[in-house]
Amino acid sequence: MLDGYPAVATQPVQWGDQDLFGHVNNTVYFRWYETSRVEYWYKSGLHELMQPRGLGPILASVTCDYKKQIRYPDTIRVAAKIQKMGLSSVTLEHVVFSESQNAIAATGKSVIVLFNYQKQHPVPIDGDIRETFLKFDPFE
Secondary structure (H helix, E strand, O other): OOOOOOEEEEEEOOHHHEOOOOOEOHHHHHHHHHHHHHHHHHHHOHHHHHHHHOEEEEEEEEEEEEOOOOOOOOEEEEEEEEEEEOOOEEEEEEEEEEOOOOEEEEEEEEEEEEEEOOOOEEOOOOHHHHHHHHHHOOOO
16 A cells, blocks of 8 residues: 555554544644655665755645544554655655554645755755655656
């Protein structure tokens, strides 16, 4: 069900992830998306390529569409892949998969801007950085 997603992280749902209504609180999904972005960044080699240059990702926006409630106990898999790539940003598509329900529980998107943290401004995704993205996640 997560074929085509090059970055997948598996983690147990924590008791404390739930809210008063006995399901995982809506804010937790954004942490899970963050986990998939970090997994993507490290697994692809982008972190070690860009960090010495003072470059890195900065989150511009994130959305979540909730499909099913998740409750403790459960294990989720959260995945990320490129949906589109612009000149200085990339849109990642996220999926949260509930193992106990054997179903997708949420989908979402994150817009990530490539950012120069020393100069405090966006930079183009080009050269070896673009090649690294496409080698890891050949969406085009």
